[in-house]
Amino acid sequence: MSIEEIFERYVESKIFKDREKLLPDYVPEELPHRDEQILKLASILAPALRGSRPSNVFIYGLTGTGKTAVTKYVLRKMKEKAPQTVEYAYINCRQNNTSYRVLAELAKHVGVKIPFTGLALGEVMKRLLQGLERRRYVLIVVLDEIDNLVKRQGDDVLYFLTRVNENLSSSKVSLIGITNDLKFTEFLDARVKSSLGEEELVFPPYSAAQLEDILRRRAKEALHEGVVDDEVLRRVAAIAARQNSDCRLALDILLKAADIADREGASRITLEHVEKARNEIEKNLAVDIIKTMPLHVKLVLASIYLLSRSDSARMITTGLIYDKYKELVGKVGIEPVTSRRVSDIINELDMTGIINAKVISLGRYGRTKVVSLGVPARNVEEGLMSDLILRSLIENMEE
DNA sequence: AATCCACAGGAAGTGCTGGGCG
DNA sequence: CGCCCAGCACTTCCTGTGGATT
Numbered sequence: 322m323s324i325e326e327i328f329e330r331y332v333e334s335k336i337f338k339d340r341e342k343l344l345p346d347y348v349p350e351e352l353p354h355r356d357e358q359i360l361k362l363a364s365i366l367a368p369a370l371r372g373s374r375p376s377n378v379f380i381y382g383l384t385g386t387g388k389t390a391v392t393k394y395v396l397r398k399m400k401e402k403a404p405q406t407v408e409y410a411y412i413n414c415r416q417n418n419t420s421y422r423v424l425a426e427l428a429k430h431v432g433v434k435i436p437f438t439g440l441a442l443g444e445v446m447k448r449l450l451q452g453l454e455r456r457r458y459v460l461i462v463v464l465d466e467i468d469n470l471v472k473r474q475g476d477d478v479l480y481f482l483t484r485v486n487e488n489l490s491s492s493k494v495s496l497i498g499i500t501n502d503l504k505f506t507e508f509l510d511a512r513v514k515s516s517l518g519e520e521e522l523v524f525p526p527y528s529a530a531q532l533e534d535i536l537r538r539r540a541k542e543a544l545h546e547g548v549v550d551d552e553v554l555r556r557v558a559a560i561a562a563r564q565n566s567d568c569r570l571a572l573d574i575l576l577k578a579a580d581i582a583d584r585e586g587a588s589r590i591t592l593e594h595v596e597k598a599r600n601e602i603e604k605n606l607a608v609d610i611i612k613t614m615p616l617h618v619k620l621v622l623a624s625i626y627l628l629s630r631s632d633s634a635r636m637i638t639t640g641l642i643y644d645k646y647k648e649l650v651g652k653v654g655i656e657p658v659t660s661r662r663v664s665d666i667i668n669e670l671d672m673t674g675i676i677n678a679k680v681i682s683l684g685r686y687g688r689t690k691v692v693s694l695g696v697p698a699r700n701v702e703e704g705l706m707s708d709l710i711l712r713s714l715i716e717n718m719e720e
Numbered sequence: 721a722a723t724c725c726a727c728a729g730g731a732a733g734t735g736c737t738g739g740g741c742g
Numbered sequence: 743c744g745c746c747c748a749g750c751a752c753t754t755c756c757t758g759t760g761g762a763t764t
Contacts, residue, residue, distance in 0.1 A: 419748075441746075442748075658753085662753075682725095683726080
């Protein structure tokens with residue numbers, strides 16, 4: 322296929338009308354099945370329109386339940402209504418996962434320049450305060466995936482932000498904390514907890530039927546007519562429903578399936594396209610994470626991988642992993658990290674979902690963690706193989 | 721009922737990076 | 743220039759513990 326043909330095919334796609342409408346950060350004009358949450362959030366935040374400080378809000382809900390979309394949607398509407406008095410700052414705490422970065426990001430919204438490293442935290446807070454004082458508005462700060470911040474750094478920043486109004490006369494600050502960890506508040510200082518949780522909002526998962534409805538509406542915007550039928554939509558909805566009813570995943574699969582169909586030059590999306598899309602998403606997720614892991618993390622993962630294929634009956638425990646890891650490290654000729662560190666690495670891997678780890682007690686034979694792979698072994702292999710050191714290591718072991 | 725294994729995982733500290741500020 | 747800052751990857755030292763075996 323020539324380059325012209327590829328471009329030509331893309332320009333006059335038989336599948337897409339407007340591909341952007343399926344991208345993850347697109348917020349549609351209507352958010353079906355979230356009316357209750359929209360109205361509640363709007364009524365909580367409404368005082369900002371008159372220039373008074375709304376209550377802080379805490380939003381719970383699993384991934385892909387529309388928390389971020391609803392929040393952005395409501396704030397956008399408010400800003401349209403009162404562009405002079407209302408301002409909002411959306412900060413994702415997964416990307417900005419340190420106290421410093423969150424404050425620096427916030428300062429940027431207020432128009433204060435903060436270098437990305439070097440300053441003392443207290444200094445950043447001072448400058449942020451000065452910046453806020455120069456303004457006259459209600460600033461609504463959205464801290465998305467806030468659990469990432471608190472678990473790693475503690476709640477110092479939150480404490481500062483909940484009390485920031487005491488030091489301000491012209492501007493006001495409200496907080497919206499979003500998390501998908503329902504037990505999150507346990508980590509919080511009591512004062513922060515009560516202040517942040519002035520209002521709470523829970524986002525229940527979508528039902529399969531609701532997912533299907535959302536998909537149908539979105540497909541209408543993004544795809545040409547007749548490209549998907551109900552059977553395909555139902556299938557996508559069913560897959561997502563099994564995964565905690567994650568709507569983002571549902572849209573992701575639909576997009577990928579549409580991409581595959583488009584690339585093949587098909588005129589409709591079939592169940593096979595959906596199946597391929599699902600596999601590809603699953604694979605990419607794992608492979609991408611593995612590729613970017615630091616060396617020792619890869620080595621630990623390689624140990625688990627090798628153990629799981631050598632003796633499938635044997636339970637894989639921390640001690641076994643550490644022995645294998647030392648063996649691998651020896652072959653490469655680098656110094657091993659301590660077992661304490663490996664224990665942390667196993668936990669890190671567990672959090673990504675690439676492995677599953679569970680503490681169990683073997684009675685007399687101690688207390689340990691049993692580990693298993695959380696994704697297909699070939700995906701792990703593919704991820705590890707992209708690293709030259711790991712590649713030669715694994716190929717040697719297989720002989 | 722007591723013991724004791726094989727770790728789990730907390731606390732504190734080190735050395736390094738990449739940057740301030742005066 | 744010298745000193746300070748935050749963050750990260752890691753070490754050192756440590757206390758805690760579920761439950762099969764004695």
